[in-house]
Amino acid sequence: MSIRFDNKVVLVTGGAMGIGLATAKKFAELGAKVAILDRDAPAGQKAAQAVGSGGRAARFVECDVADEASVARGVKTIGEEFGGVDVLVSNAGIQRYGDVVGTSEELWNEVMDVNLKGCFHVAKAALPLMIARAGGAIVVVASVQTFTAGRRDPPAGTRRFCRLDVTHTPRKFSAPGGHLQAVDAGAGPTLILSVGACAGHPRRQKTSARRARDRRGQSSPR
């Protein structure tokens, strides 16, 4: 069976690279108009060009999912340009490591603001556009850590449980025909793990980030 998304509008947060970029490309191949919302403007522009190659409809909007106003602006722009939103892939995320004793409140809040509150912000902004179309789908890219908290990353494990709750909460507000799904990603060789593993070690972080980019064949600032 071949599924098509012709003329559907798909919004992918964190679509500038990694899992989000792969998702954006796949939806574009299946006929969707794809909007990438990401805080990394250079990578986001490049990603939109790649996703839109061959005349496909793709658009990048710079947006920080941790900032409600930024998300509201970004989703509004896409709604106006593409005429609505049918599918939201809530994928933007960061990874930081540390045990309970060594985790600062600042680090905890950083993870929660992006990975948890970010899902709330984009769902809040996109749901009215889906309801206006009498249906839609929200997919939250969660993690294996939803079920198994990592030994070295209590914020990650905790936020994943919360993320499931955020996924389920808007269910009662969604339109008839609406669909909500959490996808638990396993460990993959994207930039997120390299950066997370080296947080607090700037030199290792830079080297590791460069290696991750090189692995993906992307040019890397040295």
Ligand SMILES: NC(=O)c1ccc[n+]([C@@H]2O[C@H](COP(=O)([O-])OP(=O)(O)OC[C@H]3O[C@@H](n4cnc5c(N)ncnc54)[C@H](O)[C@@H]3O)[C@@H](O)[C@H]2O)c1
């Ligand atoms: N790669 C893995 O092994 C793995 C495992 C489990 C879960 N995940 C989850 O999958 C999702 C994607 O991860 P990935 O591996 O592709 O990571 P990645 O680092 O390759 O990509 C993450 C993207 O999110 C964007 N982003 C980060 N913070 C943002 C913010 N505040 N606002 C907007 N955009 C922001 C980044 O700029 C980047 O483009 C994340 O939610 C991550 O937690 C990944």
